[in-house]
Amino acid sequence: xxxxxxxxxxxxxxxxxxxxxxxxxxxxxxxxxxxxxxxxxxxxxxxxxxxxxxxxxxxxxxxxxxxxxxxxxxxxxxxxxxxxxxxxxxxxxxxxxxxxxxxxxxxxxxxxxxxxxxxxxxxxxxxxxxxxxxxxxxxxxxxxxxxxxxxxxxxxxxxxxxxxxxxxxxxxxxxxxxxxxxxxxxxxxxxxxxxxxxxxxxxxxxxxxxxxxxxxxxxxxxxxxxxxxxxxxxxxxxxxxxxxxxxxxxxxxxxxxxxxxxxxxxxxxxxxxxxxxxxxxxxxxxxxxxxxxxxxxxxxxxxxxxxxxxxxxxxxxxxxxxxxxxxxxxxxxx
Ligand SMILES: NC(=O)c1ccc[n+]([C@@H]2O[C@H](COP(=O)([O-])OP(=O)(O)OC[C@H]3O[C@@H](n4cnc5c(N)ncnc54)[C@H](O)[C@@H]3O)[C@@H](O)[C@H]2O)c1
Numbered sequence: 001x002x003x004x005x006x007x008x009x010x011x012x013x014x015x016x017x018x019x020x021x022x023x024x025x026x027x028x029x030x031x032x033x034x035x036x037x038x039x040x041x042x043x044x045x046x047x048x049x050x051x052x053x054x055x056x057x058x059x060x061x062x063x064x065x066x067x068x069x070x071x072x073x074x075x076x077x078x079x080x081x082x083x084x085x086x087x088x089x090x091x092x093x094x095x096x097x098x099x100x101x102x103x104x105x106x107x108x109x110x111x112x113x114x115x116x117x118x119x120x121x122x123x124x125x126x127x128x129x130x131x132x133x134x135x136x137x138x139x140x141x142x143x144x145x146x147x148x149x150x151x152x153x154x155x156x157x158x159x160x161x162x163x164x165x166x167x168x169x170x171x172x173x174x175x176x177x178x179x180x181x182x183x184x185x186x187x188x189x190x191x192x193x194x195x196x197x198x199x200x201x202x203x204x205x206x207x208x209x210x211x212x213x214x215x216x217x218x219x220x221x222x223x224x225x226x227x228x229x230x231x232x233x234x235x236x237x238x239x240x241x242x243x244x245x246x247x248x249x250x251x252x253x254x255x256x257x258x259x260x261x262x263x264x265x266x267x268x269x270x271x272x273x274x275x276x277x278x279x280x281x282x283x284x285x286x287x288x289x290x291x292x293x294x295x296x297x298x299x300x301x302x303x304x305x306x307x308x309x310x311x312x313x314x315x316x317x318x319x320x321x322x323x324x325x326x327x328x329x330x331x332x333x334x
Contacts, residue, residue, distance in 0.1 A: 001296065003025050003026050004021075004026040004067050004295060004296070005026070005027045005066050005067045006026045006028055006066070006068055006070065007028075007029055007030040007031070007063075007066045007068075007069040008021070008028065008031050008032070008069065008072065009031075009033070009057045009060070009070070009071050010033060010072035011031060011033040011035075011038045011039060011042040012072070013095065014033075014042075014070060015045070015046075016072075016282055017070035017093065018046050019046075020285045020286075020287060020288035020289075024285060024292055026288070028046065028048055029052065029066045029067075030052050030054055030060050030066055031048050031052065031053055031054070032054040032055065032056070032060060034056070036055065039053050039054075039055060040053075057081060057084070060085075061085065062088065066090060067090065067295070068090055068091035068092065068093065068295060069090050070093045070095075070288075071085070071092060071094045071095060072095045074163075075099065075100050075170055075174075075175065076100060076169070076170070078095065078104070078108070079099050079107055081094075082108050083111040086108075086111040086114075086115040087115065089115065089117065091117045091119075091120075091291070092112075092117065093120045093122055093287075093288070093291045094108075094119060094120070094121055094122060095121075095122045096121055096122050096123050096124070096178055096182070096308070097175065097312055097315065098305070098308030098309060098311070099312060100170060100174060100312075101316075102309075102312070102313065102316065105305075105308065105334070106309070109305040109306060109309060112304070112305040118291070118301055118304075119301075119305045120294065120301040120303055120304065121303045121304070121305070121308030122287060123178070123179070123182040123307075124179075124281075125179045125238065125253065125281075126186055126302060126303065127280075127283035127286035127290070128238075128280060129277050129279075129280055129283070130240075130251040130255070130258055130277045130279075131186075131251070133251070133275065133277060134240065134242060134249055134251050137247075138242065138244070142247060142262065143242060143243075143244030143246055143247045143248070144244040144247060145220075145222075145244055145246075146187070146188060146222055146243065147222055147244065147245065148223045148225075148243040149188055149223075149224050149225075149241065149242045149243065150184075150225040150240065150241050151183050151184055151239070151240040151241075152226065152227040152229070152238060152239050153176045153179050153226075153227075153229075153230075153238055154228075154229045154232045154236065154238075155176050155229075155230060155232070155236045155237075156231060156232055156233065156234070156236070157203060157206075157230040157231065158203065158231065161203060161206050161230070165206070166205060166206050166207065168207045168208055170208075171315075171319050172206075172208065172209070172210060172228050172230035173214075173315050173318050173319050174312065174315040174319065175230075176230060177228035177315060179238060180238060181226055181311055181315050183240065184226060185310060188222050188224060190218070191216035191217060191218050191314060191330065192216075192217055192218065193216065193217050193330075194214050194215070194216040194318050194321055195214065195215050195216070195321050195327040195328075196212055196213065196215075196319075197213055197322055198211065198323075199212075202230075202231025203231040206230075210231035211228065211231065212226075212322055213225065213226070213227045213228075214226045214227075214322070216314075235254070236254060237252055237253070237254050238252060238254070240252065246262060246263055247260060247262035247263060248269065251277075253279075254279060254281055255277075256276060256277060257275060257277065258274075259272045260274075260275055261273075310332055313330045313331065314330050316330075317329070317330040
């Protein structure tokens with residue numbers, strides 16, 4: 001079978017997709033960035049010849065030598081590029097968050113349905129080794145019934161937000177917090193209701209709260225909490241704790257160990273088990289492998305258009321709740 005031929009658009013975080021695709025044996029058929037400097041830097045770094053470098057993504061649309069693209073441009077452009085490439089018959093791996101509005105997620109779902117191509121949303125935390133292990137421990141019953149789980153996205157954007165991230169639509173809860181929201185959704189399902197508070201005191205340069213806490217309830221009385229801080233004075237973390245009837249797991253995307261407490265015969269949790277785990281919070285190779293596997297074998301991707309849209313729906317509901325002071329029930333009708 002010939003290797004997949006990939007185009008990558010947006011060459012900052014997009015470089016992770018070049019590396020992920022290369023590690024999986026795909027061919028980089030084209031790279032694109034509207035910044036001449038970023039295009040040259042990525043081209044030189046990965047040895048991509050001049051004739052495969054483009055400054056305008058439209059040039060990639062009609063090329064017959066591209067099977068799929070990775071879209072890593074600012075969030076506001078995800079809809080335009082994803083829809084254009086799907087309409088042109090290409091499979092699309094689109095960066096998270098899928099989009100910043102419900103209107104955009106719906107348009108992307110329609111484009112994916114009409115195209116018959118894969119639209120995978122890059123919720124990369126589902127490939128973080130610690131979170132893959134957490135998912136396995138929930139699924140195989142080690143933790144028993146999960147009754148509460150929490151995750152946080154704490155990442156200092158002090159030097160990261162003097163650009164498209166300062167758009168009021170690009171609230172921290174959707175921009176980065178979508179990772180923690182998606183993780184909770186993956187582990188516990190769709191929350192039925194959310195309630196949130198926010199505060200704004202660390203990043204005066206953005207027009208939205210820089211810290212938000214949201215509580216939520218899932219089916220079966222399971223409770224959840226997400227904390228998002230984009231001005232925090234600490235190193236990046238997605239500390240996550242899962243409380244079940246038989247055990248508790250504490251893990252992170254930046255820690256080489258996870259801590260697992262399980263109840264013994266007396267019903268008590270004694271010494272915790274320390275589980276070593278690879279630290280890889282941007283596991284682009286595993287993410288790309290899943291994308292390629294779905295394309296090559298006609299399988300559905302885990303984070304398809306509707307899955308990406310559900311995560312956006314929860315994020316928007318959290319933002320709405322913290323603005324109105326009222327609980328919000330996310331609407332998953334798409
Ligand atoms: N999965 C993750 O953990 C993760 C991490 C970082 C960023 N992201 C996402 O990746 C995307 C890009 O983020 P970033 O940090 O690389 O942003 P960035 O602003 O650093 O880089 C964006 C790049 O896209 C280029 N670009 C902008 N408009 C373009 C266009 N129309 N055509 C071609 N190139 C264009 C810019 O020149 C720039 O090189 C965003 O959606 C972001 O949310 C995801």
